[in-house]
Amino acid sequence: MLFNRLTIRLALSLTVALVVMMTISMWTSLRMQENTLREQAAVRAEQFASSQRIQLELALDTRADALRELKRNLLTWLEPHPELKDEAGLKVLFDSLWLLDRDGYLVDAWDSNSERLARTANFASFYASDIFQRVKQDDALVISEPVDNLDGYPDIVHFAYGLHDQGEFLGAIIGNIALRDHRLFRELATLEVGTHGYISIVSEAGKILFHPDPETTLRQLPEDKFSQIMHEAQRNKPTAYMNSFNNVPSMISVSHFAGANWYILVVQPIEGVYAPLDALRNMQLQVFGTGAVISVVLFILLLSYQLRPIRHLRQHTESIIAGDANFLPVPRLRELRPLVQRFNSLLKQNIKQQQALEERKAYFDIVLQTSPVGQFMTEPSGKFEFINKKLEELTGFTLAELRATGMRAHILEEDIEKVVAMWTGVLKDTHPSEVDFRFTRKDGTVIWLHVETTPVIVQKNCLGHVGTVRDVTSSYTEIENLRTLATIDALTGLLNRRGQDQALKKVIMNARLFHESVIVLVIDLDGFKAVNDEAGHDMGDQVLKRVAQILMEHTRETDFLGRMGGDEFILILPKCPVNRARDIAKEIVEDIALIPQDLTCPIVTASVGLTELREDDSEPDDVVRRADKAAYAAKHAGRNQVFEDFKSKATN
Template identity: 30%
Template structure:
């Protein structure tokens, strides 16, 4: 619950103008800072790479110059020794080498060979080295061919097992002919040739490497020489170029795939290559750290600026808040117009525009109130019930005439109006009203309304849609009381189909019901039976007692017949003393029982005139609907024929029209 409240409060703050301005300023600040940092990173990387490549070039120059000097010193020392050994016999070479002890500071050992490559002497003496054949070695062939100082490829010493190189100078006799070589062995791991490089500092990941002409590693501060395992740093494009004699700086991938800044320099006397490398990650790390620090500094500055900008924005938006409060006061009726004092031209223009619109609104409101008063007077004085509904169908106004007609008061809701519609008419009225709302067509319907006084009114409702500029505004309706008219129409319909003397159906009404029953029989096969009967001995009543006595007898007979038949049956006086009974949904057997009951009941009806009692009997013809009956005349003729047959048989009897099943009727007469 608290979390949702906090989120809602934060949403309100961010959705306000002040919150949006501050959020926009913060976003703009972050975007600008981000762009500046990105540009600084991009340009800084290039600048850092350039500066460090310059640094690597200087470092590689210093290292290459230092190694060149050390190699030259050793080669020069061997050259001086070669001069001393000229003319010395092979037997005395060992003595001279022993006396050259000072050279042992630079070399692990010294050897002298003859022109045939056989080792004549060595110092210190190593068993088996004197007399060793070297004519087929790479360095002897190279030196004999070039006849200038040469440094061999690294190899593993047989005695020490260390990685060694031979620095060699050629020997010449008095005639200048090649007389062999003088060579000094340099230990790559323990000698002083590369020890000073171990003290060189190029950062935690900086690398200084010395490689031979074949690419074999001679020196690396974090890795021993690779002669023993045959490791060679070839196959890299930049290194291949350097082994071919190129010098310079480049950016390339190292053997481990890491991007490196590299500088290559040649050590010409030894035909070696110096490689100085720095990982790009190490070079750029200070720049990245600086930019991260700068980012946090700018972020802290942004937070401080947000507080100051919040205060400034609140000051700037204060006139807007005053405008908001005054507009709320105008809406509440506490003031009529805005009175805003501010130097912000935009807000002043808004206030002026609002005052102008408010003035126009008040004028329009007064005009509408006048029109409303006029319309209320017109609607209130009209005797016709009228109502107004919106486009959703809600009745929001009923004039006094309508309220009086329906027995409602002005406070009643729309639901009470609908609830008082007769249940049999309510659903149809609602469907037609929704159709009019949806299509805009006129609504016209006659319906029954339950008046609060306990009576049921028949009303006629007619509503039309009101439009202005082709835009629907609502509905205006008129309600008329048609109760008396409906009652008159109902009475007229009743009189048109009923006998005024007996209240039974007349020939016209009975004919319609007979047609309906025959149509139902043709459609569904529902059985119905028709009974026609005449009154026996009715003429003496009229002749002796007069028409008044005859009419009284007819009324009594009609009453008895109506009592004896079912509520669903139809009884009619066809004219004179002829009567008819229609028995819907009735079998012939049931009809026979009903006919017998009628005959017996009517025979007990009497009238008295001058102490004389008159009674009558019935001659009844009965027929059921049969297949092939396509008109009511056919059924009437069949029943009429049966009635005449009953008279012919002596009256006071029931005759079933053929064909029929005699087992269905058990007649005692």
């Protein structure tokens, strides 16, 4: 795979590092530029708000001065005073002029709209109005909140002075400005602040006096927004970041002019503030992309050039693996030179070890091939990996044929169960085991094979099995001959005294030769005389036959069973573990005790003596006498039990 190559991994790793570094640099640059743009936009907005505030203050001061001059004239001139329609200067500054008497009634009026002027005749007294009460108490200019409840009149703002003469209140002069139509506000609507920015004016009560959107004019600001605007107006840098009147994220600069207690707001949508940054970001992305591609290409070329020695090492290593070379050439790079030299040293050691291994293998091949017994090796699953020449001769099959068919296909049906049980135990418990079975050779002849197998365990892991195979057909033939050559007891079908002697001698000889164990049991019936006396000799014969049948049920084909005479029997068990012999003896005692129930005869039990073949036994009869004494001890200890004598120690 490509990702397993060092060049690809280095290129990808360093490319990712380069991209991450450039991305962080670009992000940092954009953040700094964003902060700079925001600060610059805030400064421009504050400057713009301040300049507009100055212009509005000038415009309001002009109107205040004109009304104050009119007030002074009204108080100075004798009646009848000049009519308001003759005040040309005030008519330019206001949309309408009203003169009220001390009771709040309209005395004189002028309006730029004749229809509105006609409606003033229907006006009631302004005495209870907020503006009238304020000018009555104060001689200074009073500017009202927006008024939208006058019939036939648009939304207006009053500029009013009270007429006071020597402490006496005579009335009021009021100049009105229409919020939606007056030239003062129309000029504000044409001003552009940055991208999509605008100017708005809010009264001290939170009412929007002017907004480019007519639908927004005269709306009441929510308390939270108005409080934040009031708070920002009191700061050194009165700029707030909040949602605008229309809930658009914006930067709002606030400037307060005290003459009217109004707040002028310069509103710039954040999207518009950062609009120049978008273009810059796109340009930087293009530069970044181009630079990244060029940097990656140059880096890969340089990396490929610098990694040439490693590629050469890989090529030479492949040549060594293919057998076209023996050693790696020593490179000029100081960092790689010790590694290559050490690798070459290991290669030399490996060559020597390989040669030594080949020599040992040749030696063991000769040993295995010239072995007088068949030998094999299997995989952990039991499948053949090797068989020697002797095993090929024994079976007639080659290794390929046995791997294809397996041993089971050539084992006689009667022996398959015990072979499978043995081999299953070997695979499961990983312990040595052995078994005898009949095998059909390739030429069709049937032979007896004795197989011994041992697992190969390394660090608790089974690597396979090794074993030997011997042809034991002659031994089984001799056993059969012993059983058939005048050695059979006519009544029970067991070995008679002569057969017992021959079998015991043969078993002891094999045990001495192959260092195998031999167990001997002597069974002496209890109460057999009473059977003959009370039930007759025919019943006695049936009991003896039944005992012989029980003995055969509890022994193997390779064991020897005999009738020593009268009511005594013998079992010769070659290669039988002591614990298994004890179990056999116990089972025989239990089954013989059940004979009276089966045959309806007097009580019959068995006293059994159990012993082993010892190195100091000089005659076959030594082991038989020892077993007979153990049986005699069992009879005199109460009958119907087993006594054993192992290593000169008799136990019940």
